[in-house]
Amino acid sequence: MEKASTEEALELPSLPLPLPTIPSNVKLESLKPPKYSIVSRSEVGTSGRKISLLANHFKVSVNAPDAVFYQYTVTVLSEDSRVVESNRIGRKLVDKLYQTYSSELAGKRFAYDGEKSLYTVGPLPQNKFEFTIVLEDSLAKWSPDADGGSAETGKRTKRSFQSKTYKVELSYSAKIPLKSISLALKGVQSDDSTQDALRVLDIILRQQAADRGCLLVRQSFFQDDSRNYVDLGGGVLGLRGFHSSFRPTQGGLSLNMDVSTTMILRPGPVFEFLKQNLNLNDERFWLKARRMLKNMRIKTRHRNMEFKITGLSEKPCCELYFPMKVKNGGCGEVRTVEITVYEYFTKHCGIELTYSADMPCLDVGKPKRPNYLPLELCSLVSLQRYTKALTTNQRATLVERSRQKPRERIQILTDALKNNKFNENPVLSACEISIGRQLTEVEGRILETPRLKVGNHEDCIPRNGRWNYNNKRFLDPKKIERWIAVNFSARCDLSQISRDLISCARNKGIEMERPHTLIEEERHQAAKAGPAARVEAMFDQIIAKLPGPPEFILCVLPVRKNSDIYGMAFAVDFFSYLASQLTFSMLCQGPWKKKCLCDMGIATQCISPGKINDQYLTNVLLKINSK
Numbered sequence: 067m068e069k070a071s072t073e074e075a076l077e078l079p080s081l082p083l084p085l086p087t088i089p090s091n092v093k094l095e096s097l098k099p100p101k102y103s104i105v106s107r108s109e110v111g112t113s114g115r116k117i118s119l120l121a122n123h124f125k126v127s128v129n130a131p132d133a134v135f136y137q138y139t140v141t142v143l144s145e146d147s148r149v150v151e152s153n154r155i156g157r158k159l160v161d162k163l164y165q166t167y168s169s170e171l172a173g174k175r176f177a178y179d180g181e182k183s184l185y186t187v188g189p190l191p192q193n194k195f196e197f198t199i200v201l202e203d204s205l206a207k208w209s210p211d212a213d214g215g216s217a218e219t220g221k222r223t224k225r226s227f228q229s230k231t232y233k234v235e236l237s238y239s240a241k242i243p244l245k246s247i248s249l250a251l252k253g254v255q256s257d258d259s260t261q262d263a264l265r266v267l268d269i270i271l272r273q274q275a276a277d278r279g280c281l282l283v284r285q286s287f288f289q290d291d292s293r294n295y296v297d298l299g300g301g302v303l304g305l306r307g308f309h310s311s312f313r314p315t316q317g318g319l320s321l322n323m324d325v326s327t328t329m330i331l332r333p334g335p336v337f338e339f340l341k342q343n344l345n346l347n348d349e350r351f352w353l354k355a356r357r358m359l360k361n362m363r364i365k366t367r368h369r370n371m372e373f374k375i376t377g378l379s380e381k382p383c384c385e386l387y388f389p390m391k392v393k394n395g396g397c398g399e400v401r402t403v404e405i406t407v408y409e410y411f412t413k414h415c416g417i418e419l420t421y422s423a424d425m426p427c428l429d430v431g432k433p434k435r436p437n438y439l440p441l442e443l444c445s446l447v448s449l450q451r452y453t454k455a456l457t458t459n460q461r462a463t464l465v466e467r468s469r470q471k472p473r474e475r476i477q478i479l480t481d482a483l484k485n486n487k488f489n490e491n492p493v494l495s496a497c498e499i500s501i502g503r504q505l506t507e508v509e510g511r512i513l514e515t516p517r518l519k520v521g522n523h524e525d526c527i528p529r530n531g532r533w534n535y536n537n538k539r540f541l542d543p544k545k546i547e548r549w550i551a552v553n554f555s556a557r558c559d560l561s562q563i564s565r566d567l568i569s570c571a572r573n574k575g576i577e578m579e580r581p582h583t584l585i586e587e588e589r590h591q592a593a594k595a596g597p598a599a600r601v602e603a604m605f606d607q608i609i610a611k612l613p614g615p616p617e618f619i620l621c622v623l624p625v626r627k628n629s630d631i632y633g634m635a636f637a638v639d640f641f642s643y644l645a646s647q648l649t650f651s652m653l654c655q656g657p658w659k660k661k662c663l664c665d666m667g668i669a670t671q672c673i674s675p676g677k678i679n680d681q682y683l684t685n686v687l688l689k690i691n692s693k
Contacts, residue, residue, distance in 0.1 A: 114511035122479055123320040123506040126312065128244065129498035135242040135266045138184045141235040150232065155201075156180055157276055159234055162199050170195070175492040177270040180282070184236065185266050187496035193238040202229045242266055244497060251314050260314075267312040270493045274486070281449040285311045286326040290448045296467045298460040301332045301342035302452050304467065308482050317508075321488075321501050323479050327468050329456065333448040336364060336428065337421075337441050352378065352426060358454075364428065364444040368417055372447060373430035373439070383440050384408040384423040407438050417443070462628050476505060521575050535574075535684050543575035544691050549618040552585045552604055554631055556624045558675060560584050563622065570683040576691060581620075583611050597630040598657040605661060618690065619662060619670045626674040632656045669693040 088094075142150040142159060160178045164171070176186045246259040268285055275287035288294070288307030296304035309326040312319060332339060340355050348354065356378045365372050379386050386407045391400050407427055411417045422442040431437030456464065470478070480503065488494065488501050518526040521539030553560045564581050571578040585607050587600065595603065608616075623629045662670040671690050675682065 111511065114513040117510050117512060119508050119510040120476065120505040121508050122324050122475075123313070123315065123322050124483060124504070125317070125502040125506060126319040126321055127500045127502070128248065128319060129500070131245050131248045133187055133244045133497045135185050135187060135244065135263065136189050137239040137242060137266075138186070138190070138236045139239045140178070140182050140184050141237070143233040143235070145231050147233075155232075158201060159199050159232055160184065161277075162201060163197055163234055166199065167197055170197075175496070177266065177273040177493050179269045179272070180276070183239070183269075185242075185269060185493075187493060189238075190236070195236040197234045197236075199232045199234055200229055201232065247314060247319060251318055264312050264314070267494075267499075268310075270491060271310050271488065273493075274488070274491055280307070281305070281328070281330070281451070283307075283326075283328050283451070285309055286328070288326075288328055288330075288449070296327070296464065297332075298329070298456065298463050299342070300457065300460060301339040302456070302460060303330050303332050304328070304464050305330045305449075306468075308479075317506065320506060321483075323483060325468075325470065325475060325478060327464065329452040329464075330448070331362065331446050331450045331452050333446050333450075335442065336444045336446055337425075339446055359428070363447045363450060364430070364439075365447050366439060367443045367445065368411075368415060373428075373437075373444075375428055375430060376432070376436075377429040379427040379429060379436075379438055381426070382424045383419070383427050383438075386427055386438060388438070407440065411440055411443070419443075458628050458630055480505070536680070539573075539575040540687075540691055542691075543577070545577040546571070546618060546690070547579050548614075548616045549579070549581055549620065550583050550585065550608065550612065550616050551581050551620040551622070552608070553587060553622040554600065554604070554624055555587050555589065556622045556674065558622060560586065560622060563673075563675065563678065564620070566678060567620070567683055567686070570680060571687055574684065574687055574691075576687060582616065585611065601631060601657040601661050605666075615666060615668060617669065618693070619668055620690075621658060621670055621672045623672055623674045626676070629672075629674070630656070631658045632672050 140156070140160070142156060144150050157178065157180055164176075170191070172191050174186045174188065174190060176184050178184045242259055242262045244263055247263050250260040272282055272285070272287070276282060278289065280287040280289050286307055286309040288305045294306040296306065298304050304327050307326050307328065309322075309324045311322050313322045314320075332342070336359070340351075340358075343358065344351055344354055359375045360377065362375050363372055364375060384406055387404045388407065388410075389402045390405050390410065391402050393399070394401050405414075408419060408423050412419055419440055419442060422440040425441050427438035427440055428444055429436045429438055483501070483503060494500075515528050518528075518533060519541050520526045520535075521541055521543070524538070526533050526535070526538055551560055551564050561584060564584065568578050568580065585604065587604060608619075621632075623632055658670070658672070662668045669690075671686060671693065673686060
């Protein structure tokens with residue numbers, strides 16, 4: 067047995083089959099992949115009543131279709147010739163490059179994508195450039211008054227603080243003809259250059275928004291204006307902005323604009339943000355604060371400087387010592403003393419600290435060289451994105467405040483186009499591209515209202531946009547046998563609701579049996595436990611009282627909107643969904659749906675009844691019957 071297994075282990079794999087021999091009189095040819103083209107639309111629909119509609123597109127005119135974009139690769143090197151990958155420094159360097167060396171670039175304006183590509187209309191004088199750029203940071207130095215006043219009441223003077231030297235290399239990469247867009251609009255087969263040209267046009271608008279100090283999120287830009295804030299609570303703001311992109315359409319090239327919303331941190335004192343976002347009574351308050359504040363940008367009150375938070379100190383401000391060199395009287399000797407951060411700012415800087423003595427300090431230094439700042443001297447800077455998950459109430463507020471009526475949205479978009487002054491952009495002007503100021507008018511059709519098929523071979527004809535189901539039966543009624551009803555502490559008569567539902571179902575043709583059982587949530591469970599724990603406790607009762615899983619569960623919730631047990635389910639149209647940058651997981655989630663549908667595979671219908679009548683129960687039964 068052992069010998070046989072050894073032989074099997076040493077058995078060599080079979081050799082592959084030999085390739086077939088090719089006759090000498092056969093000529094080999096490379097096989098080209100077939101070319102596919104988009105099938106053109108044969109015709110458009112004609113049924114319905116024609117109406118005029120306005121689309122959020124602005125017509126774009128290209129008067130110099132033969133213009134060519136030249137792409138150049140941007141490489142940033144530090145003083146020690148290492149490649150710099152930081153995107154934040156890139157735009158500063160390119161802006162300084164144009165200010166310093168515009169004559170060497172023949173005065174050409176360009177668009178920079180913030181990373182490694184730069185675009186000009188027409189070529190630069192050379193295919194490769196090397197520039198030396200010096201960036202200077204400045205700090206605001208507080209000087210006490212002549213009468214010995216504190217640093218907060220003194221004068222502020224700026225001086226050069228630190229300078230860094232970079233080498234910026236520009237090297238020619240590719241040509242992107244603008245003509246490819248016009249060819250694509252004419253239906254001529256085009257290659258990737260069409261998309262490249264459209265991408266360059268979008269980058270031009272991004273560059274203009276960056277020059278105005280806007281926050282850029284892909285093709286959306288957000289200006290720091292308090293009028294665009296939406297307070298979501300918890301130190302989080304919704305910031306309204308705009309999305310813009312060039313699109314080829316049947317009517318020609320157009321600029322698509324829409325409203326957009328993103329989440330940012332509320333600018334202001336750091337401790338105020340922590341109080342609004344976290345629970346002060348939580349034992350893990352500072353541990354959560356350390357994780358939350360990491361990589362946020364702050365500005366100090368005593369010096370007009372920005373820092374990035376790297377962590378929190380382990381000890382409070384009044385117990386955090388560091389070595390400081392001081393002069394020993396008039397003899398000029400320098401000695402090192404240990405002093406706390408609190409003493410340094412209060413005694414040596416003359417800054418009064420009211421509440422941060424017993425709190426940790428913000429660390430804005432490096433791992434081997436920390437730099438500690440008292441919490442109350444630091445404020446969060448504006449336009450910092452908040453990327454964590456929103457709470458249920460924050461999501462509800464965001465969706466509610468993001469709604470706009472059509473006329474309001476039209477006015478906002480036309481005003482935005484006017485205020486952004488795209489037609490004055492020097493790069494677009496070099497291409498002789500102009501953008502119209504009126505929304506595009508398109509033709510629409512109001513289709514005939516569909517007729518619903520109901521029971522007894524009847525049609526249900528809508529009137530004034532509504533269907534009336536009174537005295538109507540369902541077309542395909544189902545039979546509901548094993549079902550239960552549960553109540554999550556809602557103030558209602560669960561037994562009466564089930565009887566009314568059964569009576570209405572039988573009138574609509576549904577054979578609905580009496581529920582197997584009615585389960586009420588225990589009061590102490592609702593008061594103390596979280597949503598997930600309440601759902602698990604309810605299912606423990608269901609498993610204990612039922613011999614097997616039910617076909618259907620009717621769930622009564624205590625609140626109609628924003629229930630933590632159910633989750634969220636908003637009616638958001640597709641464009642608002644994109645504009646507000648909400649993900650599907652943000653819109654629909656909850657422990658009850660997850661437990662029933664994903665874990666147990668049980669159909670469920672949640673209700674939160676206020677006034678129960680035949681119309682309400684009919685709408686509920688329509689959902690139940692389809693499930």
